[in-house]
Amino acid sequence: MGVTLEPARWLAAGFLSLAYIGLCLWYGRRAAGCSSTQAAAAEGQSWTVAYASQTGTAEALARQTAQALQRASLTVRCCPLNELNGQQLAAGGRFLLVVSTAGQGEAPDNGAGFAEMLEADDHALSGVDFAVLALGDRDYPDFCGFGRRLEARLVARGARRCFERIDMHRAEPEALANWQGRLAQLAGADEFADLPDDQFSPWRLVERRHLNPGSPGDGVYLLSFEAIRQALPRWESGDLAQILAPAEPGCPRNYSIASLPDEGGLQLLVRLRRNNDGTPGIASGWLTQDLAPGEEVALRLRPHYPFRLNGNHAGPLICIGSGVGLAGLRGHLAGRIAAGVKENWLLFGERSRAHDFYQQGELERWLAAGQLDRLDTVFSRDGEAFRYVQECLVAHAELFRSWVARGAAVYVCGSRAGMGDGVDRAIREILGADGYQCLVRGGRYCRDLF
Structure with a gap:
């Protein structure tokens, strides 16, 4: 990910702790609007939770959905959207689709093949019942564009919505609560159990080095952090660190981790971003200009599958x-x-x-x-x-x-x-x-x- 969270990447910022608090679905009746034929609460009926995720957030939400359903003793398949094909759709079933929007309204890489197939194929999907959680950013003109087009195409081919698509702007807690409540209704749940949550923990800035003084571009800094009040946790190459800037505590920023746990610390490359009026970006300005070595940040690790x-x-x-x-x-x-x-x-x-x-x-x-x-x-x-x-x-x-x-x-x-x-x-x-x-x-x- 490069490191500083551009506006296009707000949709990937940390809703894992918000998304599924209280979501452990107990299987029951079908929600109104789903097929009565498939609504018979057949306990062996399976769910497919499919995701289209560029940065990993939609995938993480989908995985947590699947885990909750599995704890309710349901048969669940969790997979990238691209792994679904026309034959599987034509056979019908129940689908929860958790999808983000990449670039200027495009499908993420692991959903692009499915999107092309869905557009090219005209077979009826009358046996499909589905719901969509679309992740996006209202600062972009095609907000949740892929999720909207996905839902419209499925409906056009005869698939039935279990409930209206839920569009989530950045880490919007209201949309997450709506999604959670709708799923509970769908399953006829009247009891909930909390899911474990990876909380932010304190890390200390050990060193900050300006890597490109004199550059024609904005400054780039190498930031080194150490965990405090805990042992250094494990992560894999490619994973992300989420950091909360004091001025925007509800909007975690994602940064690619440049180091490995065996190297003894966590390192990030952060570019100072500037707004159109020349003022520093909220998070990048704080990290590269204001945060002093020895001071603490609220940070958590996020797998970037x-x-x-x-x-x-x-x-x-x-x-x-x-x-x-x-x-x-x-x-x-x-x-x-x-x-x-x-x-x-x-x-x-x-x-x-x-x-x-x-x-x-x-x-x-x-x-x-x-x-x-x-x-x-x-x-x-x-x-x-x-x-x-x-x-x-x-x-x-x-x-x-x-x-x-x-x-x-x-x-x-x-x-x-x-x-x-x-x-x-x-x-x-x-x-x-x-x-x-x-x-x-x-x-x-x-x-x-x-």
Whole structure:
């Protein structure tokens, strides 16, 4: 994720503690509006909880939904939306869909294939009963755009809503309470049990280093934290830290963790963001300018399942990123190198080599030691052959194809506009439609864009 939470990423900020307090569904009758045929409270009837999640929040909510249903002795399947196909839908069933909106109203990567299938297929879905929780941000013109289009398309094909779609702006507690109450009604629940919640805990800022003094861009800082009043918890590369800024205690900000637990502390790369009037962003200004070493922050760890290495921990790995997106890639590389895995290729872009080559010493040491197979850098202000990483990728198209053919996974981290979208177009061009889909469906194309 790069690190500072852009407006597009408010939808991913920390509702885990709010989402399912009190949600343990006891299976009962069907809510009004669902199919009477399928509403017969057949105790063996199963649920499918499907998610479309770019940053991991929708997935985390979906997993908690499934866990609550399982505790109520129901048969539950939890999966990415892309794992559902037309045949499964045509067979009917009960579906809870937890979906976020990526970019300018698009489906997240793990829901895009399903969205395309749903648009192309016209078969009736009269046996489907469903409900949608849509995650979004009202600051964007297409608020909850994917969730709205998903619901409309399902209804157009004959599927029945168990209740109206619930749109959730950022970490809005009212929408979460509404979702929770609707699900309780749906299941005929009259008793609830609290779910465990990962609370924020105090961490101390140990050090803050300005990494790019003199840069033509905004300042980037390396922040190092230590846990206090607890042992250092465990996390995986690709996971996130959520931090509460004092000025906005109800809106946690997500930051990619750049370090590993075995390195002894938690490190973030944070870029100072500025508003249109030049004033510092609320969270980034506090973290990079006001918070003093020795002071505490409220922080909690959040698994970022879509961006973890998962089954890609041992095969070839291509990491592509720009700016503070390096944070989300550095942990993957460090973990693999510590495990003796050397087939690592990093393509990194920023503005100026002299000022914006973060972690340069470490990356070049890894390269010299053969722990990093390739390191390609692109600096847009330096007048070199390539200005952007996607141009560099296209120039190395043949090598990229050969790595992918050997089973390489591709991880992309950084800004969506420009870099993320440009890299995606380049990969489609290099691999072709079939090769691109093979990479996606194989779980070997993972993106953390903001």
